[in-house]
Amino acid sequence: MDQKKSSLSASLCFATPVVALAAALVPPTAVAEEDMSKPEIKVERKKEPNGREQLYMFIDGVKVHETDTTKQPLPPVVTPGEEPGDAPSDAIVLFDGTAESFAANWTDTKGETSKWKVVDGAMESVRRAGYVQSKKKFGSCQLHIEWASPSKVEGDGQGRGNSGVFLMGTYEIQVLDSFQNQTYADGQAGALYGRSKPLVNASRKPGEWQSYDIIFHQPKFDEDGKVVKRATFTVLHNGVLIQDHVVLSGGTGWAGPHAVTEYKAHPDRLPLSLQDHGNPVRFRNIWVRELKD
Numbered sequence: 130m131d132q133k134k135s136s137l138s139a140s141l142c143f144a145t146p147v148v149a150l151a152a153a154l155v156p157p158t159a160v161a162e163e164d165m166s167k168p169e170i171k172v173e174r175k176k177e178p179n180g181r182e183q184l185y186m187f188i189d190g191v192k193v194h195e196t197d198t199t200k201q202p203l204p205p206v207v208t209p210g211e212e213p214g215d216a217p218s219d220a221i222v223l224f225d226g227t228a229e230s231f232a233a234n235w236t237d238t239k240g241e242t243s244k245w246k247v248v249d250g251a252m253e254s255v256r257r258a259g260y261v262q263s264k265k266k267f268g269s270c271q272l273h274i275e276w277a278s279p280s281k282v283e284g285d286g287q288g289r290g291n292s293g294v295f296l297m298g299t300y301e302i303q304v305l306d307s308f309q310n311q312t313y314a315d316g317q318a319g320a321l322y323g324r325s326k327p328l329v330n331a332s333r334k335p336g337e338w339q340s341y342d343i344i345f346h347q348p349k350f351d352e353d354g355k356v357v358k359r360a361t362f363t364v365l366h367n368g369v370l371i372q373d374h375v376v377l378s379g380g381t382g383w384a385g386p387h388a389v390t391e392y393k394a395h396p397d398r399l400p401l402s403l404q405d406h407g408n409p410v411r412f413r414n415i416w417v418r419e420l421k422d
């Protein structure tokens with residue numbers, strides 16, 4: 130036992146200079162970045178009128194439990210939707226089930242009238258009509274969207290109920306009939322295509338309405354087009370967490386059987402788009418809340 134202890138302390142003694150050397154090798158910028166990621170916490174001790182000493186904590190310069198709303202503004206009030214999935218009061222509704230809403234908010238990728246159909250309160254992908262894109266452009270956002278693969282099951286693998294939700298028209302969350310329909314994991318419903326498989330398969334049966342709730346933070350590029358911040362995704366499929374704050378390592382575009390595209394610099398705001406992959410997939414109840422980075 131003692132022998133073990135002494136050999137442990139000997140190895141620690143030996144390890145110390147190695148640790149010190151490793152610390153010295155850490156670039157100073159990395160240390161600074163780590164410090165910046167933490168809130169600035171300041172603690173003050175003050176004497177109360179009753180003589181007791183009290184601790185006051187400040188986070189990012191604001192007193193904890195501050196009741197003065199000029200110093201700590203209250204969050205804006207948002208009226209939530211009546212039912213789960215309904216748009217809250219501060220959402221931008223991109224499709225409410227009507228042809229008017231479709232025409233007002235969506236075009237094809239050339240900005241012209243899309244050949245997608247509005248059927249039974251849903252917008253439906255039409256083979257060879259191409260993608261649809263929102264007229265409004267978005268960056269980081271919370272997106273709610275409902276979709277249904279065709280109730281008549283046709284094809285298999287990637288050929289069954291394939292569509293996609295493209296944040297910024299670029300980063301695809303796969304839409305696919307993944308109910309008893311096997312394909313590669315990073316290409317099934319809820320995958321960040323080619324980059325991140327869903328944690329679980331929460332698919333409903335073909336023809337049944339399903340939902341995605343997506344929290345997306347956009348990537349950032351410097352003026353030379355280099356990625357300085359990667360995109361992140363959190364996704365719930367039918368209320369089930371399937372992407373848990375995933376840091377997207379690059380693009381999600383098809384680039385051959387075993388490859389996807391890399392990041393490519395793009396503007397800060399771009400339309401949301403939905404894929405025409407040749408299958409009549411339907412969408413409804415689409416709304417967005419813009420997020421600050």
Ligand code: MG
Nearest residue numbers: 291292293304
């Ligand atoms: Mg797809």
